[in-house]
Amino acid sequence: MNKHHELLDPPMVDGNHSEELVALLNQSLADTLDLAYQTKQAHWNVKGPNFYGLHLLFDQLYIQLATFVDDFAERAVTLGGQAFGTIRAAGAASRLDEYPLDARKGAVHVKALVDRYADYTTRVRAAIEKAEKLGDPDTADLYTAVSRAMDKALWMLTSHQEGD
Template structure:
C-alpha cells in the first residue's frame, strides 16, 4: 500500500478554483479542437500556388494542435474535472469564427488561418494570466508552451502572406 494518496484523493485547489480552471481548460479544448479541424479543412481543400508546401504545413499544424487538445483535456481531468471534448461540444462553444467552407485558393486559406491563429493565440495569452491569477502555475505553463508553439505557427502562416 502506498504512503501517498491517489491523485483522485489529492485536492489541488478548492472547489470554486477547480471549477474555474476546468472551465478555462474546456474552453481551450473546444477552441483547439475547432482550430485543428479548421486547419484540416484547409489541408484538404487548398489549391493553387504553393499547394504542396501548404498542404504539408497545414497537416503539420493540425498534428501540433491535436497534441495540445490532449494536453488541455488531460489537465482538466488531472485537477479533478471532466474533459468536454466531443466535436459537437467544441462546435457549440468554440469562440473562433467559422471557417470559410467555400475557400479554395491558397491565399484565402492562408488568410483565414492567420486570422484564426491570431485570435487563438490572443485567447491563449489571456488564459495564461487567468491561470496565474487562480494560482495554478502548472496550467499557466501549459498555456505558455502552447502560446510559444502557436506563435511560431502564426509566423509560418503569415510568412506566406508576403508578396
Template sequence: MTAASSMNKFYPTRIDLSADIRSTVVATLSQSLATTLDLKTQVKQAHWNVKGMEFYSLHLLFDEMAGELEEFVDMVAERITALGAVANGTARVAANNSILEEYPLTIVDGVDHVTALAERYAAYAKHVREAIASTDEAGDADTADLYTEISRAIDKRLWFLEAHLIKNGS
C-alpha cells in the same frame, strides 16, 4: 461559464488546489479544449481543400499544424482530468463553445486559406495569452505554464502563416 464547464462533475483528487481554483481553471481549460478542437478541424479543412501553385507545401504545412494542435488537445484535456473534472471534447461541444468564427467552406486558393488560418491563429493566440494570465491569477501556475508552452508554438505558427502573406518585403 460555458456549457462545457457547467457539465463538469468533479471527482475526488489529492491535488492540492482548492475546489474553487479547480472550478475556475477547468472553465478556462474547457473553453480552450473546444477552441483547440475547432481550430484543428479548420486547419484540416484547409489541408484537404487547398489548391494552387503552393498546394504541396501548404498541404504539408497544414497537416503538420493539425498534428501539433492534436497534441495541444491532449494536453488540455489531460489537465482537465488531472484537476478531477471531465474533459468534454465531442464535436458538438467544440462547435457550441469555440471562440473562433466558422471557417469559410468555399475557399480553395492557398493565399485565402493562409489568410483565414492566420486570422484564427491570431484569435486563438489572444485566447491562450488571456488564459495564461487568468489561470496564474487563479493560483494554478502549472496550467499557466501549459498555456505558455502552447502560446510559444501558436505564435511561431502564426509567424509561419504571416510569412506567406508578405509580398515584395511589404
C-alpha cells in the same frame, strides 16, 4: 490514507479554484479542437501553385494542435473535472469564427487561418494570466508552451502572406 493514494488525488490549487480552471481548460479544448479541424479543412481543400508546401504545413499544424487538445483535456481531468471534447460540444462552445467552406486558393486559406490563429493566440495569452491569478502555475505553464508554439505557427502562416 497512504502516500500512494495521495498521489492519485487531484492537485489542489490556491484557493481551490479547480472548477474555474476546468472551465477555462474546457473552453480552450473547444477552441483548439475547432482550430485543429479548421486547419484540417484547409489541408484537405487547398489548391494552387503553393499546394504542396501549404498542404504539408497545414497538416503539421493540425498534428501540433491535436497534441494541445490532449493536453487541455488531460489537465482538466487531472484537476478533478470532466473534459468535454466531442465535436458537437466543441462546435457549440468554440469562440472562433466559422471557416469559409468555399475557400480553395492557398492565399484564402492562409488568410483565414492567420485570422483564426491570431484570435486563438490572444485567447491563450489571456488564459496564461487567468491560470496565474487562479494560483495554478502548472496550468499557466501549459498555456505558455501552447502560446510559444502558436506564435511560431502564426509566424509560419504570415510568412506566406509576404509579397501579397
